[in-house]
Amino acid sequence: MPAQPVGKLPLTPTPGAGRGTAGPRRPRATAWLVLLLTVVGLGAAFALGPSDATTTKATGTGLPASSQSARVAGIVKTFPAGAVAPAIVVFSNGDGSPLTAEQQAVIADRASSLAPLGLAPEASRPQTLQGRVATVAVVLPAGADDGANSAAVDRIRSTASDRLPAPLRAQVTGAPAVRADIGKVFQGADTSLLIATASVVAVLLLVTYRSPILWLVPLLVVGAADRLAAVLVGVLAPHAGVQVDASTAGIQSVLVFGAGTDYALLLVSRYRDELHRTDDRFTAMARAWRGTAPAVLASGTTVVLSLLTLLAAELTGNRGLGFAGAVGIATAVLFGLLVLPAALVLPGRRLFWPLVPAVGEPVAADRRGLWSRIGTAVAAHPARVAAAGAAVLVLLACGGLGLRTGLAQADSFRTTPEAILGARTLAAVQPAGAAEPLTLVSTAGSADRVAEAARQVPGVAAVTPTARTDRYARADVVLTAPPGTQASDRAIDALRRQVAGVPGADALVGGPTAETHDTALANAHDTRLIVPLVLAIVFLVLVALLRALVAPVLLIATVIASYFAALGAGWLLFRTTLDFPALDSNVPLLSFLFLVALGVDYNIFLVARTREDTLVGHDTRSAVLRALASTGGVITSAGILLAAVFAVLGVLPLITLTQIGVIVGLGVLLDTLLVRTVMVPALVLLTGRRFWWPGTPETAGRTSETPGRTPEPVG
Numbered sequence: 133m134p135a136q137p138v139g140k141l142p143l144t145p146t147p148g149a150g151r152g153t154a155g156p157r158r159p160r161a162t163a164w165l166v167l168l169l170t171v172v173g174l175g176a177a178f179a180l181g182p183s184d185a186t187t188t189k190a191t192g193t194g195l196p197a198s199s200q201s202a203r204v205a206g207i208v209k210t211f212p213a214g215a216v217a218p219a220i221v222v223f224s225n226g227d228g229s230p231l232t233a234e235q236q237a238v239i240a241d242r243a244s245s246l247a248p249l250g251l252a253p254e255a256s257r258p259q260t261l262q263g264r265v266a267t268v269a270v271v272l273p274a275g276a277d278d279g280a281n282s283a284a285v286d287r288i289r290s291t292a293s294d295r296l297p298a299p300l301r302a303q304v305t306g307a308p309a310v311r312a313d314i315g316k317v318f319q320g321a322d323t324s325l326l327i328a329t330a331s332v333v334a335v336l337l338l339v340t341y342r343s344p345i346l347w348l349v350p351l352l353v354v355g356a357a358d359r360l361a362a363v364l365v366g367v368l369a370p371h372a373g374v375q376v377d378a379s380t381a382g383i384q385s386v387l388v389f390g391a392g393t394d395y396a397l398l399l400v401s402r403y404r405d406e407l408h409r410t411d412d413r414f415t416a417m418a419r420a421w422r423g424t425a426p427a428v429l430a431s432g433t434t435v436v437l438s439l440l441t442l443l444a445a446e447l448t449g450n451r452g453l454g455f456a457g458a459v460g461i462a463t464a465v466l467f468g469l470l471v472l473p474a475a476l477v478l479p480g481r482r483l484f485w486p487l488v489p490a491v492g493e494p495v496a497a498d499r500r501g502l503w504s505r506i507g508t509a510v511a512a513h514p515a516r517v518a519a520a521g522a523a524v525l526v527l528l529a530c531g532g533l534g535l536r537t538g539l540a541q542a543d544s545f546r547t548t549p550e551a552i553l554g555a556r557t558l559a560a561v562q563p564a565g566a567a568e569p570l571t572l573v574s575t576a577g578s579a580d581r582v583a584e585a586a587r588q589v590p591g592v593a594a595v596t597p598t599a600r601t602d603r604y605a606r607a608d609v610v611l612t613a614p615p616g617t618q619a620s621d622r623a624i625d626a627l628r629r630q631v632a633g634v635p636g637a638d639a640l641v642g643g644p645t646a647e648t649h650d651t652a653l654a655n656a657h658d659t660r661l662i663v664p665l666v667l668a669i670v671f672l673v674l675v676a677l678l679r680a681l682v683a684p685v686l687l688i689a690t691v692i693a694s695y696f697a698a699l700g701a702g703w704l705l706f707r708t709t710l711d712f713p714a715l716d717s718n719v720p721l722l723s724f725l726f727l728v729a730l731g732v733d734y735n736i737f738l739v740a741r742t743r744e745d746t747l748v749g750h751d752t753r754s755a756v757l758r759a760l761a762s763t764g765g766v767i768t769s770a771g772i773l774l775a776a777v778f779a780v781l782g783v784l785p786l787i788t789l790t791q792i793g794v795i796v797g798l799g800v801l802l803d804t805l806l807v808r809t810v811m812v813p814a815l816v817l818l819t820g821r822r823f824w825w826p827g828t829p830e831t832a833g834r835t836s837e838t839p840g841r842t843p844e845p846v847g
Contacts, residue, residue, distance in 0.1 A: 166471060177360055184379070186381050186458070187365075203640055208573065213599065216274055217252060218272070220473075221303075222303045223263060223265065231265075242291070249288055264560075265560070272284050285309050289302070305554030306419050307522070313549035318467055325383075325784070330355060332353060337778055340773075343483075345485060350400065352465070354396060357471075360463055365455070369452070374448070379786075384456040386457075386771065386781065388728070389746070394773070395431070397726050398424050398428065398770070399420060404421070407481060430673055430740065432464070432465035433673055434674075436461050441662050444623075450468050502764070511757060515818060517811070521806055523548045525693045528748075532699050540617045540755040542616070544716070544786065545786065554567070563611065565615060565620065570643040575637055578636055586609055586631055591626065595607055595609050611624075650719035655717040671685075674687060678827070692728070695723070695799055698723070698795050698798040724795045735808060742755045752816060767808060771808075772804065
């Protein structure tokens with residue numbers, strides 16, 4: 133049957149395209165029923181469920197109760213003043229000149245206006261430092277939610293800056309101000325990410341399909357899956373004991389759109405191939421579904437189980453991300469295997485206009501296209517190709533030499549917020565840690581001994597007792613190093629060791645700067661725990677799918693190699709181009725999780741298709757070349773799309789998310805364009821039938837018959 137002419141919409145259906153050859157009414161009715169139930173279910177979920185996935189307005193990673201910082205926070209609440217933190221208003225001249233007497237009078241008047249905004253008005257007395265900077269402390273509750281804290285900081289900023297005579301300026305810093313500025317980063321984060329992600333997916337689908345109609349179907353299905361996943365997370369997260377903030381909700385949308393669109397690309401590609409073999413679209417969809425479902429289920433299972441390993445993490449932020457991501461991927465798989473086939477099959481072949489597939493045209497595996505030629509080139513010298521690919525990965529991985537983790541607080545934003553600028557102004561006239569002092573608590577009777585011990589620690593600038601109860605004593609400890617730096621971390625560790633040696637003191641060190649340090653330690657613990665679990669899960673899923681042992685080991689090795697290559701390339705880019713001084717402490721873990729779980733998808737798509745062709749009678753060499761020709765285009769499109777989706781994380785001004793997006797994007801591109809394109813086929817060609825050991829699909833293919841499929845020559 134000739135192909136429909138490109139550029140002209142057919143006025144009559146392709147023969148057989150509008151009718152089923154075996155009971156057409158039943159599959160058509162089933163497809164309509166699936167869509168009807170989906171619409172009804174979505175309507176009920178949106179009407180009765182929460183508006184989004186967020187279950188908390190607080191942002192941050194969430195430390196375990198056993199950490200010193202969390203224990204200090206609990207003890208501080210027992211003091212009469214409760215848990216408090218000062219927002220520090222820093223007055224200075226923009227040109228760095230000393231404060232005049234008139235300006236100091238203005239600051240004193242402004243301090244009287246600021247005092248009622250805090251819990252302790254008597255604390256809001258101006259303090260002049262070196263004649264160039266004056267500070268006013270406004271004490272705020274440390275336990276307020278993000279909304280209340282941001283509102284309080286906004287009131288302080290408005291009051292402090294209102295009609296100040298130039299060049300006098302007011303900058304609000306301190307822990308509440310830093311927290312408020314971080315909160316602003318995530319205001320509307322999930323909406324911004326959703327819009328940006330959907331836009332990127334829409335453009336890439338339009339370019340991939342070159343059809344004014346077809347791209348809408350997967351976009352709408354995946355978009356519906358994303359919104360349903362958000363509702364499900366909002367409903368289920370409280371029952372699972374996890375918290376989901378705005379940043380996690382945004383990342384969930386990235387995962388759903390990325391993985392869901394990948395599944396759609398795979399199904400549409402297979403459906404198009406089957407439409408070349410039969411004039412019955414329902415039969416074509418049934419065959420396409422049977423061909424793609426095992427790979428999609430294996431891929432989805434791998435990602436879901438990998439994300440669920442985060443439930444074993446110490447940080448509540450990691451646990452929330454794991455739960456939300458797993459629900460999102462499971463929803464994407466459900467919609468990809470149930471809703472998308474129904475939405476694709478009902479419109480018939482016209483959905484592909486102007487490139488309408490016609491019966492009798494060669495399928496992808498039989499075309500002498502780009503991927504067939506690449507396969508032939510790889511087959512000519514598989515050992516050289518594998519060695520060259522490995523050399524590229526090793527070279528890129530070497531870019532990670534000297535990699536540093538632990539991003540300082542001042543370096544966490546792509547655009548410097550007011551809280552950081554104020555801290556820098558303050559650091560010019562007093563120790564850098566003065567804006568966020570540590571909190572030192574001990575038994576009341578040992579307070580003096582603990583304070584004296586703390587003063588002996590290198591890196592400690594001052595120790596000031598602040599409060600005492602019958603049971604506990606509290607002091608503020610100012611460090612010489614800026615918060616969140618390696619010098620600050622070393623001082624915290626030394627301080628904890630020193631005060632722990634005071635007999636009977638039960639001394640603990642907490643506060644915002646210590647929380648940042650404890651978060652880094654918890655991330656290191658989570659990395660040591662989660663990485664082996666993820667690798668074990670991926671291995672077991674591959675063994676179950678491929679019924680082999682050699683193949684899973686080789687595939688996991690390639691994904692790990694691409695991760696280290698992406699990490700090295702990312703670090704090189706950060707240092708030479710973006711000028712990031714270090715990776716945030718959670719970037720290596722989350723990048724590894726996303727890359728291994730999602731990157732192995734493309735290997736699954738390729739190798740599952742190879743095994744399928746082997747089972748119908750092709751030898752392993754022919755099967756992998758056919759699989760490369762069949763899946764090369766769709767997997768490349770899927771990889772580019774997924775990399776672009778993760779790059780969308782860069783729309784937020786937080787460096788952590790930018791780093792994750794860049795590293796995962798680079799890793800996905802390496803998986804798509806190098807590892808899956810040349811290295812995996814080369815490894816399959818080198819190992820031959822031993823690739824499937826201890827399985828023997830070649831033997832099974834010769835001794836069994838598969839209806840509807842016969843061995844065909846490559847090319």
